[in-house]
Structures are given as structure tokens and as C-alpha cells.
Amino acid sequence: MTTVLLAHGSPDARHAATLERLRARVAGPLDEAGRGSTHLVYIEHDHPPPDELGPGIADEVTVVPMLITPAFHARVDVPAAVRALGAGGAHARVTSALGGHPLLLDAVDERLRAAGHDPGSPTLLVAGGSSSGQAGQSIRRLLDAHPREGWLTMTLAAPRAGAARGRLVVPATLAEGVLHDRVAALAEANGAPFIPGGLADTDAVARLVLHRVLG
Template identity: 35%
Template sequence: MGESLLLVAHGSRDPRHARTVAALTRRIRSARPGLPVATAFLDFDPPSVPDGLERLARHGARRVVVQPLLLTRAFHASVDLPGALRRAPASLAVRQARVLGPDPLLTAALERRLHEAGLRPGERTATAVVLAAAGTADPEAAAALAGTARRWQRTGWRAVRPAFASGGTFPRTEDVVRMLRAEGAERIAVAPYVLAPGRLPDRIAAGAAAAGADRLGAVLGAAPELVRLVLRRYDEARAGALALTG
């Protein structure tokens, strides 16, 4: 089998999470015929990362690019995943690709979801966007989200502000919606900056509804922009490995 791609998602008790990862995996396989693509999870869902690597080795893989389906380089990408990769079979050459964010393809996918939710292209300049992430205790990840919001605002939105769903991280989605309304925003859209459904995305949706947001985008899911981004990260990691060995 030679070279393979292992997608690693966070995992969730919510079965919608694994179904969404499976849909993304199918689209990636369709976009790159001949590339073996497998999935693993850091928590909750099987297989674990070591089990996923073991399966690939048993099927003849010799080199594996591991792509974190994570939007920021927080604890999971910088500590959990590298720790799991140290348990890879000795027969595998394993290379961890970069996390997905930040990247313009992610904001393109967010815009796709907002348009699917009913936001028209001509409403951009009158619309303030809440960029709602799951939440993080990592200051570097929070700063990355704020940077994504600033860059996205420069593409013509009235405003783009970050928000968080988890209880220990502020501001919350509903707080930012109300703040933007108080500042005179004519239209407010909430863009969930999350890969798949689950408890925290549900909290984002509840906050948007409670504060009266005008539009709520769906999660990123299997958006075509995400497919392109995953394969770009794979190609970057593979090129880096070849440069090191060549």
C-alpha cells in the first residue's frame, strides 16, 4: 500500500460527530483516488490513533501522513496527538501534518455555510459576523482565532468578532451577538468555527437563538473547501518528508 493518510478527529459522545467525519473522509477519498484514507479519534470514538496506525501497518502501509482535523494548534495538536504517535508501529514512517487553521479556505467554507443559511452576497457590508469556536484554554489558540476574525473582517464584513461556547472561555456567542446589536449592526450572522456537530456546537446554536441572531451557519462538516485544505496539508507534509529524505 505504501503511502497513506490518517485523519485524526477529536471524537465525541454525539454520534453526529463520527458521521460527519465519515462523510468528510468519503469526499477526500473521491477527490484523491488511489490514496488510502483512514480515520482515528483522540477520544470517545474508535479507533484510537495507535489502533488506526496499527491497522494501516497490517494492511501494508509503510509511510503515513497524519492530518489533525483540528482548527488550531492547541493542546490536542501539540501534546495529545504527538504522544499518541509515539506509540506507532516501528515499521511505519509517520509524519504529522499542520493543523487546518488558519487558512483562507476555512473562511471560504464559513461563508459557504452562511450563504446556505440564507445570507445573500449583497448583504455582506451590512452584516456583522460572530466567529464562534468551541473554546480553548490555550492563549495561542485564542489569539489565532482573533487573528482569523480580523483578517476575515477585511474582506468586507461590517465586523467579525470571536466568541466561544465552552463555559470557561469568554466572551460567549450570545454576549457577542448582543454587543454587536448594541453597536448598531443591522444584521448579525453566527458562523460556527467547528468541524462537526456535538454538545458545544449545540451551545453555539442555542446562544445565537437566545440573542436573536439573524442567521446561523452550519458546522464546517464535509465542505469542499475543507476537502481541498486537507489534501493541501497532506501534500505539504509529504513534500517536507521527501525533502528531508532526499
């Protein structure tokens, strides 16, 4: 039995380093729960790709898409990666992606506390966005379902004028990298405090991955 965390990948080395820390945090509990070894694979940029790991898996594999918002990758790249991971004859089970779960908001709370801020502070969550608009809708639905007073969401693809004013700006990204730094630049341009770091470096996201695998 094998667990695979399927990540997007980034040309920025900080991305893979952050996700490796997450993998290490969940590997022990998953092994103790009988889920076997835990691996990271990447859709692009980083190593290894799914087709390198797949031929060596012959039993059962649980795949966790490490995506906060649905987009092209969820619709196209994830199914292709799952097929590659089953190339050795393994039966592949795909969990829901990380998006939409309230533990992501708990992860934001952790980032705020780590930066010395009250989680009740007015906050702006900024995701990357997508051409279809699904990314923005996903993060808005999460906050609508679990409202926080003074919190707003937006995407880099569809910025909201004045949204950062009077708010702490938090990147809705799992790891530091290109998108994370673009959110930092947005905060600086608006004179707003920026909360650095990826959500994958939180206890809440580790719990979320375990929840996705173990149900």
C-alpha cells in the same frame, strides 16, 4: 502509503458522521494522487483510536490533525497519536492543522450561502476556546489576516458582551456536536440568527485537507 485524518471525537454521533462524509470526499482524490487509503482515527470518544490502526501501517503515513484552533490536543494528544500510528514501523509525517488557513473563511461563506444568507452579512464566528486563550487568539489572527467587514470572533470560554447583536452566528466547529449546540444556545439567548452545520461539510474544507496532504 496511508493518509490519516486525526480527529478529536465527540460523545455526539453527528460528529463522527460529519467527519466520515469528509473522509469519503477526500479519499478518492488522495488515492488518485498516489496517497493510498484514507482513514479516520479519534483522540477520544469515537472509534477507532490511533493505537488500533497504527500496528497495521508499515510504510509511510501522513497525519492531518483535524483541529481548527490549537489547544491541549495539538500540544499533547496529537504527538501521542502520531507515535501510536507509527507503532507498526511506519514513517509518520504530520501536516499543519486546519487552523489559520483562509479556506476556513471560505467554508463559513459556504455555510452562510447554504442557509440563504449573503456572505457579506455581519457575522460572528464562535469557537470553543481553551484555558490558555490560544484558541481565541488563533481565530482572531485568521480574521485579522483576512478581514471581512462586519465580522467578529469570540470563544465560548471568553464571550464578548453584545457581539452577537445584529450578526449571524456561525459555530467555528468542524462538525455538529456538543460545542456546535452550545453556540446555537448562545445565539438563541441573544436573539441572533444561528447558521447550523459543521464546516467539514463544505467543499472548502475538503480542499483544505487535500492541500495539507498534497502541499
